Amino acid sequence: DAKTTQPTSMDCAEGRAANLPCNHSTISGNEYVYWYRQIHSQGPQYIIHGLKNNETNEMASLIITEDRKSSTLILPHATLRDTAVYYCIVRSHSGTYKYIFGTGTRLKVLA
């Protein structure tokens, strides 16, 4: 599975959009981009995933560049409860389905 690179930490003002970047320049054609987050002392929580089209659900939007080498997770109106570590992972839908987690981005939403 391809490796991802994320900033170590970011701050965002409450009510503003949080834009979390992820670089996955070695992604292959059959690999999806997944985002999870981990709030302190809890297990990771699935947020969203996509292959090449932009995706949106009730939690977030995922913007994938045309060359698929990078993506951005957007939380449109960040709240204090969105403070968490956000993991960007690439994974194919074949094989063992296991995720390789990196160290993620620690997002702090400020009041």
Next chain:
Amino acid sequence: GAGVSQSPSNKVTEKGKDVELRCDPISGHTALYWYRQSLGQGLEFLIYFQGNSAPDKSGLPSDRFSAERTGGSVSTLTIQRTQQEDSAVYLCASSNRDRVNYGYTFGSGTRLTVV
């Protein structure tokens, strides 16, 4: 149940003792995964079960670690002769492999402390 259940939530054990950690996946989920997370670190893959297929054990750090999944449901992770470096949060996740679009559902983990 509605979610992935892990027990115990906390376990303190003496160095050298064996421990068993339990995971009850979401009913009907065919895939089950174990990860561990040391303090301040990311998640480390341990083992993966999918139906009746041979498990992917490639992440187990040593032969002191083993896991089984009985009847395609409950899983037990066993650590023999525990060491202090085994202290971590052990996370279990399950997914319905036929519906990969929904990702994993993780439990809240078992915090293991080896003293």
